[in-house]
Amino acid sequence: MAVPKRKISKARRDKKRANSYKLEMPTASVCPKCGEVKAPHRVCKACGTYKDVTVVDVAE
16 A cells, blocks of 8 residues: 655645635526527527527527
């Protein structure tokens, strides 16, 4: 079994952990047809289009 040669200090350990605790804003893009904000690579919930093709009929 592998055993560490030296103790990793608390500061060095915590520096590695610091980046994993960040919260990130979810990415968003704009629908080219209706201008609504939507998730990228997803069908627009407002107009039902994806890549300028109507995929879902949305009752308005």
